[in-house]
Amino acid sequence: ALLCVTIGLPPRPSAACGWGGPYFSRASDDQEKTLAEFAAGELGLISPRWTPLYLMVSYRWLTNKGLSAIEQADVVAASKEVNTSPALESWLQERQNYSMQVAARPQTHRASKHHSFYFNCPDAAFATAVATAQARAKVLSRSELAEWTRAQDLVFQNCGGGMWIPPSLPKDASELAQYDRQYQVAAAHFYAGNFASAQVHFEKIASEQDSPWKQWAPYLAVRAIVRKASLDSSLPLPLYREAELRLDGILKDASLLASHEASVDLRALVRYRIDPLAQVLRLAEQMENNKTGTRFAQVAQDISRSGDREALRAQSDLIDWLQTIKGPEESGFLRAQLRFEQTKAEHWLIAALTLAKPTSPGVARLLPAARKVGSESSAFLSARFHLVRLLAARGRGVAARTLLDQSLALAMPPATENAFFALGLPLAKSLNDWRRFATRRQNSTQVLFEDARAAIRQRFSLAMMLSLAGDMPSPLALEIAAAAFVRSLGDGKIRRAMQSIELVRTHLPPSVHSYAQIIAEIQGFRDAKPRDKLGVGTLLVLRNDFLFGEPSIRLTMGADQHNCGSELFCDVDDPTMTPVIVGPELLPLLGKAKTASVPRNRLDALGLQAHRWARSSPSDPRIPELLHRFVRASRRASIHYSATKSTGQLSKKSFELLHSKYKETTWAKQTK
Numbered sequence: 001a002l003l004c005v006t007i008g009l010p011p012r013p014s015a016a017c018g019w020g021g022p023y024f025s026r027a028s029d030d031q032e033k034t035l036a037e038f039a040a041g042e043l044g045l046i047s048p049r050w051t052p053l054y055l056m057v058s059y060r061w062l063t064n065k066g067l068s069a070i071e072q073a074d075v076v077a078a079s080k081e082v083n084t085s086p087a088l089e090s091w092l093q094e095r096q097n098y099s100m101q102v103a104a105r106p107q108t109h110r111a112s113k114h115h116s117f118y119f120n121c122p123d124a125a126f127a128t129a130v131a132t133a134q135a136r137a138k139v140l141s142r143s144e145l146a147e148w149t150r151a152q153d154l155v156f157q158n159c160g161g162g163m164w165i166p167p168s169l170p171k172d173a174s175e176l177a178q179y180d181r182q183y184q185v186a187a188a189h190f191y192a193g194n195f196a197s198a199q200v201h202f203e204k205i206a207s208e209q210d211s212p213w214k215q216w217a218p219y220l221a222v223r224a225i226v227r228k229a230s231l232d233s234s235l236p237l238p239l240y241r242e243a244e245l246r247l248d249g250i251l252k253d254a255s256l257l258a259s260h261e262a263s264v265d266l267r268a269l270v271r272y273r274i275d276p277l278a279q280v281l282r283l284a285e286q287m288e289n290n291k292t293g294t295r296f297a298q299v300a301q302d303i304s305r306s307g308d309r310e311a312l313r314a315q316s317d318l319i320d321w322l323q324t325i326k327g328p329e330e331s332g333f334l335r336a337q338l339r340f341e342q343t344k345a346e347h348w349l350i351a352a353l354t355l356a357k358p359t360s361p362g363v364a365r366l367l368p369a370a371r372k373v374g375s376e377s378s379a380f381l382s383a384r385f386h387l388v389r390l391l392a393a394r395g396r397g398v399a400a401r402t403l404l405d406q407s408l409a410l411a412m413p414p415a416t417e418n419a420f421f422a423l424g425l426p427l428a429k430s431l432n433d434w435r436r437f438a439t440r441r442q443n444s445t446q447v448l449f450e451d452a453r454a455a456i457r458q459r460f461s462l463a464m465m466l467s468l469a470g471d472m473p474s475p476l477a478l479e480i481a482a483a484a485f486v487r488s489l490g491d492g493k494i495r496r497a498m499q500s501i502e503l504v505r506t507h508l509p510p511s512v513h514s515y516a517q518i519i520a521e522i523q524g525f526r527d528a529k530p531r532d533k534l535g536v537g538t539l540l541v542l543r544n545d546f547l548f549g550e551p552s553i554r555l556t557m558g559a560d561q562h563n564c565g566s567e568l569f570c571d572v573d574d575p576t577m578t579p580v581i582v583g584p585e586l587l588p589l590l591g592k593a594k595t596a597s598v599p600r601n602r603l604d605a606l607g608l609q610a611h612r613w614a615r616s617s618p619s620d621p622r623i624p625e626l627l628h629r630f631v632r633a634s635r636r637a638s639i640h641y642s643a644t645k646s647t648g649q650l651s652k653k654s655f656e657l658l659h660s661k662y663k664e665t666t667w668a669k670q671t672k
Helices: 031-039 052-062 069-078 087-095 123-136 142-157 175-191 195-206 217-231 236-252 254-274 276-288 293-305 309-315 317-325 329-343 346-355 363-372 380-393 397-408 414-423 431-437 450-459 462-470 474-491 494-507 515-527 533-543 602-616 623-639 645-661 666-670
Strands: 109-111 117-119 439-442 445-448
Touching (some): 031 052, 031 069, 052 069, 052 276, 052 317, 052 346, 069 293, 087 123, 087 142, 123 142, 123 175, 142 175, 175 217, 217 236, 217 254, 236 254, 254 276, 254 293, 276 293, 293 317, 309 317, 317 329, 317 346, 329 346, 329 363, 346 363, 346 380, 363 380, 380 397, 380 414, 397 414, 414 431, 414 439, 431 439, 450 462, 450 474, 462 494, 474 494, 474 533, 474 602, 494 515, 494 533, 533 602, 602 623, 602 645, 623 645, 623 666, 645 666
Antiparallel strands (some): 109 117, 439 445
């Protein structure tokens, strides 16, 4: 099958992970195992943000049709990272075994006459060259093999531009070498954009009864026609119709079996170019009726490429479901709810539950149906998740918590388990209970949920933060303690700052960069006089921004939550951040929501502490460095669009103070 791609078939469809796939990109240590289980029907929590490939896998299992073992393997293969093939490097290394000449590195894209670029030589072209070279090394003479390599170098020079056609071989060359040269010449014409010539050469190869390329030549001739049609818009339809007829003939010829799979893929492309909607409808029918075989991922990709699927909703349940679950929430919910009431089908129930809000009209009627989904169903975990979510949001916390505890006792994919744990935050009955739900699995480590960070930031006092950090694993304890230290400095709470920095010292791993220096600086803060502590602590933070949060990102309060890095470093009541997730049973323990008694911007709060120390101890030799570092941090904040007006004012005052009172210092000279 590699031969068909040698002259430029599109690469295999791929779906990288992240938000596109059925698991968080770092939720599992064994993503391939997770993918295999997913393809086998262990869907976990279905997300409308998945790529169409994964949603079509979900559709098939939700409709009780499943995937064959061949289709499952195809999904797993298509889901692996793109551009990871070392084929080009392998070719460059392999060719050195047969030629001492240094070849130019082939390019993969070529400019068209419209000044756009197209993918001319995919990885499979180089993989085929490697496989052919290794096979010919067993039968050709050394001189013939060197000549074959020189010709192949010329073939690949066409990938990026120009026209390089290998010369004919002398008549006394072996028959196999002659057949290979015919193929190399045809491929060179194809890569050079001489599609008519390439077609003629491939058709000649097809007439050679003993050529090793005979089974592929008819297909490759059609490929030249299709490439010409795709790059020349003057007469594409007649060319596509000719290509379709030729491909139909290839698929009826049993002697060309080797090229049948590639011909099916190419015919799908041709039919799409002739009549996009009709072809998408045909493909949707194949997908719905388990007729994709080894082409599951390709069919899924071809369906998703159509830009006008909306017109086909009435004719295809699959397309209707895809358009609904990936469409606008409000109209999508109403459509899914209607289709569920009409069909009572689980895939429409899951679509409705996924898009439902607690206040969506008629949502109460979905809850009994969600309860009835059996544990043997691929829809079970999605139905249970949304049942817990909606019950909790509609004020039925006790029932939601009971179902949540039952669910967490079950085996489930790592990302789904993380999602269930997130549901527990507003249902926690104690601080220890809340702590259990506050983390999610990321590979073999635990990290805080973003919702948990928001709750800590907005509702937890410094005392609560320190209590929470005291019982957390070291990486999480360090994050919380560092955030508590920054907040303590900004609030002017020296006792809390001392407690926080002690936790930082305890949980700081010895492997961290400049460990000994940081420990010495922490000791310097602990030994500082009371009047100097807040200033020394501020300098400690600004010196070690990688530990306490990059001041321009983590310590500032921009409109984008990513400007805060760890949200623990953001302000206490920023309305643009993730909503607070604290259940009613914890509210009496937490007390009233913390109000911003200090500047909302933590960097501004540190700037104020720096100026207070400069006023109280102007002769302290550390003041110039502190002013320099604050100016640098505030400038970075400006670059990241997370500085406030007061940040700029404090930065200007710091700059002026540094260059007036401390202008002869090294720190002033470094601050331009």
